[in-house]
Amino acid sequence: MKNLFNEDVMAIDTYIMVKLKEKTAQLADALEKKNRRPISLSMGAPTSNPPAVLIDKLKEFLTEDNIHTYSVTRGEPYFRQAVAQRMKNHFGVELDVNSEICSLLGSKDGLANLIRFIITPHHEDKQKDIILIPDPGYASYGQMIQCSGGKAYPVPLTKENNYQPDMESVLAKLLEDGYDRSKIKALIINYPNNPLGVSASREYVKSIIDFCKKYDILLISDAAYCDIYFDEKEKPFSVLEFAGAKDIAVEFFSLSKPYAITGWRLGWLCGNSEVVGRFAKGKSTIDNGIFKALQKACAYILNSPEGEDYIYQGNLDYKRKQAIMVKGFKELGWPIDENSLPHTTFYLWLPVPRKYNSSFKFCEDLLEKSGIVIVPGDAFGEYGQGYFRVSIVCSDEQLQEVIDRMKADGFKY
Numbered sequence: 021m022k023n024l025f026n027e028d029v030m031a032i033d034t035y036i037m038v039k040l041k042e043k044t045a046q047l048a049d050a051l052e053k054k055n056r057r058p059i060s061l062s063m064g065a066p067t068s069n070p071p072a073v074l075i076d077k078l079k080e081f082l083t084e085d086n087i088h089t090y091s092v093t094r095g096e097p098y099f100r101q102a103v104a105q106r107m108k109n110h111f112g113v114e115l116d117v118n119s120e121i122c123s124l125l126g127s128k129d130g131l132a133n134l135i136r137f138i139i140t141p142h143h144e145d146k147q148k149d150i151i152l153i154p155d156p157g158y159a160s161y162g163q164m165i166q167c168s169g170g171k172a173y174p175v176p177l178t179k180e181n182n183y184q185p186d187m188e189s190v191l192a193k194l195l196e197d198g199y200d201r202s203k204i205k206a207l208i209i210n211y212p213n214n215p216l217g218v219s220a221s222r223e224y225v226k227s228i229i230d231f232c233k234k235y236d237i238l239l240i241s242d243a244a245y246c247d248i249y250f251d252e253k254e255k256p257f258s259v260l261e262f263a264g265a266k267d268i269a270v271e272f273f274s275l276s277k278p279y280a281i282t283g284w285r286l287g288w289l290c291g292n293s294e295v296v297g298r299f300a301k302g303k304s305t306i307d308n309g310i311f312k313a314l315q316k317a318c319a320y321i322l323n324s325p326e327g328e329d330y331i332y333q334g335n336l337d338y339k340r341k342q343a344i345m346v347k348g349f350k351e352l353g354w355p356i357d358e359n360s361l362p363h364t365t366f367y368l369w370l371p372v373p374r375k376y377n378s379s380f381k382f383c384e385d386l387l388e389k390s391g392i393v394i395v396p397g398d399a400f401g402e403y404g405q406g407y408f409r410v411s412i413v414c415s416d417e418q419l420q421e422v423i424d425r426m427k428a429d430g431f432k433y
């Protein structure tokens with residue numbers, strides 16, 4: 021079948037996390053033989069059990085009448101009501117249950133669909149619709165945009181700009197690079213950020229909202245990590261808290277990380293009713309919503325004391341795990357400034373050892389020699405070269421084992 025897929029889709033490589041999984045599986049036997057059974061610090065997927073009450077509720081709902089039939093794309097009313105309640109409880113944001121919320125089969129599904137709904141595909145680079153994305157940032161943004169026939173333009177998050185770049189300068193650079201301002205459809209922001217673990221100030225987010233209003237750009241806030249934080253002072257907030265934000269903004273939320281249910285596939289989109297409405301219409305041609313028992317169980321957990329306690333305890337665990345890894349990496353010579361450690365997400369973002377000039381090579385060596393799976397920084401964008409991401413989601417013992425293996429196998433900064 022010649023020319024079946026378009027050029028943009030043909031140019032897409034398998035998602036980095038899937039590639040790492042495949043490569044690890046290929047090496048697993050050999051690694052096992054040398055007592056280096058693979059330890060994965062690559063996926064952003066909590067490995068703890070979900071809240072017990074969530075499982076109990078799911079079991080209970082599994083036997084309800086009419087629970088196994090199709091749901092609806094927007095989400096069952098009880099799920100949307102629970103979302104509205106949570107947005108009010110957590111952020112003081114008021115949402116209309118009927119027009120400002122849509123359920124998602126995970127926020128990845130939602131992001132991919134919204135991106136393809138707003139892009140008109142083109143093949144010529146300068147003709148493409150543009151979406152501004154954080155760099156380093158979630159590896160899927162760029163691939164989703166490319167797959168949809170659009171152009172992902174990087175917004176550099178660097179230490180120098182305190183990970184809060186001045187958007188007018190980004191725009192000036194984009195024009196200098198020969199792109200057309202009118203092609204910019206949307207700006208994606210992701211605070212707390214994967215992979216950096218940084219968050220943004222309220223003033224900065226306000227300036228982003230003003231920027232998007234000024235240039236008539238849709239603001240897409242990806243709040244997948246809004247529940248993962250160790251410091252009350254850096255408690256993540258919603259962009260929808262700002263007056264007038266709903267005029268230009270939508271926000272993605274995920275249940276994957278806070279409740280360790282990455283396999284369940286639940287999230288929601290909320291905000292601007294026109295965007296949410298169009299999105300829900302488009303999506304209704306694609307899926308029939310989330311399994312109702314999952315929606316019902318999650319509607320419970322979203323506003324329950326058990327759910328809040330689970331998140332609180334989980335964050336204490338991540339803080340402890342971060343301390344284990346920071347201590348270990350420091351012993352291995354990494355220059356880590358304790359004052360600039362992430363207070364959000366479960367990631368550590370570190371420079372590759374001095375003798376390496378490629379993130380990929382370091383990660384490959386660490387996997388092949390020690391069975392430790394981490395992610396090369398350039399998988400998150402061009403500004404990630406020279407770094408790697410560690411996901412600190414496994415047990416304390418496994419994290420210590422990682423440090424011990426690195427010591428034994430001669431890895432140091």
Ligand SMILES: Cc1ncc(COP(=O)(O)O)c(C=O)c1O
Binds near residue numbers: 274276
């Ligand atoms: C920044 C970011 N957004 C979205 C997602 C997707 O999460 P899910 O599809 O499980 O809701 C992830 C997953 O790692 C992520 O890191």
